[in-house]
Amino acid sequence: MVYIPVLGALALGGGTVLEKSILKKKKIGIKLYQTASFLAITLATLPFLYFFWKLDAGAFELKNILIFLGVIASSITANLFVFYSLKWEKVTNLEPARILEPLFTILLAVVFSFFTQGLYEQNLEIIIPAIIASVALIFPHIKKHHLQINKYIIAAILGSFFFALELILSRLILDFYSPMTFYFFRCISIFIISLVVFRPNFKTLDKKISLMIFITGAVWVIYRVALYFGYLSLGVVSTTLVIMLGPIFVYLLAWIFLKEKLNWKNVVSAVIIAGCVLYAILE
Numbered sequence: 001m002v003y004i005p006v007l008g009a010l011a012l013g014g015g016t017v018l019e020k021s022i023l024k025k026k027k028i029g030i031k032l033y034q035t036a037s038f039l040a041i042t043l044a045t046l047p048f049l050y051f052f053w054k055l056d057a058g059a060f061e062l063k064n065i066l067i068f069l070g071v072i073a074s075s076i077t078a079n080l081f082v083f084y085s086l087k088w089e090k091v092t093n094l095e096p097a098r099i100l101e102p103l104f105t106i107l108l109a110v111v112f113s114f115f116t117q118g119l120y121e122q123n124l125e126i127i128i129p130a131i132i133a134s135v136a137l138i139f140p141h142i143k144k145h146h147l148q149i150n151k152y153i154i155a156a157i158l159g160s161f162f163f164a165l166e167l168i169l170s171r172l173i174l175d176f177y178s179p180m181t182f183y184f185f186r187c188i189s190i191f192i193i194s195l196v197v198f199r200p201n202f203k204t205l206d207k208k209i210s211l212m213i214f215i216t217g218a219v220w221v222i223y224r225v226a227l228y229f230g231y232l233s234l235g236v237v238s239t240t241l242v243i244m245l246g247p248i249f250v251y252l253l254a255w256i257f258l259k260e261k262l263n264w265k266n267v268v269s270a271v272i273i274a275g276c277v278l279y280a281i282l283e
Contacts, residue, residue, distance in 0.1 A: 004229055005230040005242035005243055008243055009242060010246075010249050012243065012246030013253050014253060015216055017254055018216040018219060024087065028087075032201070034079055036205060038190045038194060040213045040214040041220055042187050044221045049181065052181065053178065054177055055177060059176035064173045071170050072186065075163070076194070078166060081162065085156040085159065097153045097160060101161075102164075102240045109236045112168055119171055119172065120235070121238065129276035129277070133272065133276040167231075168236070174232060179229050241276075241277050251270055
């Protein structure tokens with residue numbers, strides 16, 4: 001089942017590059033994009049709900065409803081931080097900060113494993129490759145003995161943390177849904193909240209951009225469904241480590257399609273991350 005998270009990692013890379021190509025357009029603000037993108041995701045999931053619908057009664061317990069609301073709040077916060085950073089900073093510069101999401105996810109999973117039974121692995125052997133990978137994350141930003149961190153990098157780091165928190169909270173209630181059903185409810189909730197709060201003007205979106213947003217939404221469906229499926233079949237930590245291949249795909253796709261140059265530090269960082277993932281999988 002490892003190939004499914006690998007597919008998710010590839011979708012993560014493709015989705016990030018597509019998102020950057022849309023957000024770099026001056027007329028696309030982050031509030032408009034967030035609302036439009038979650039509408040696109042909601043529409044992209046609709047045809048599959050007939051085949052993959054699952055909603056158990058346990059989802060309606062008060063505790064689980066509160067957890068779901070926590071998922072929504074964390075997701076909205078994370079997306080706004082990430083969209084802000086993507087709009088004004090290069091993808092390759094942001095990836096070391098964005099890849100902190102898997103590290104945060106692993107660390108939070110370890111913490112949550114002490115308070116839950118069977119939902120999160122307690123494999124201490126993953127901590128070492130995670131720490132090594134975290135060093136590789138900041139490596140491309142080290143120049144002349146100092147870190148090059150700006151407000152966009154900080155926003156990306158905060159986005160990574162809240163995405164990780166969202167994912168850990170999601171695992172607490174994921175058994176009550178199918179991955180597709182859970183993602184549908186998550187995204188339609190965020191769309192409705194964003195529509196009410198931001199009141200975006202969709203008329204500024206032409207047909208070409210609208211199509212790009214829909215395609216990007218479809219790619220995110222592949223990523224998240226693969227991620228949730230991996231959580232249920234492989235475990236949170238194992239899936240997260242495989243998903244860490246995503247930034248490598250981001251580097252390559254940004255280089256090919258966005259014409260962003262790769263420096264040697266990006267390459268070394270990608271190699272170290274790949275080595276950590278392979279070590280953890282083969283261990």
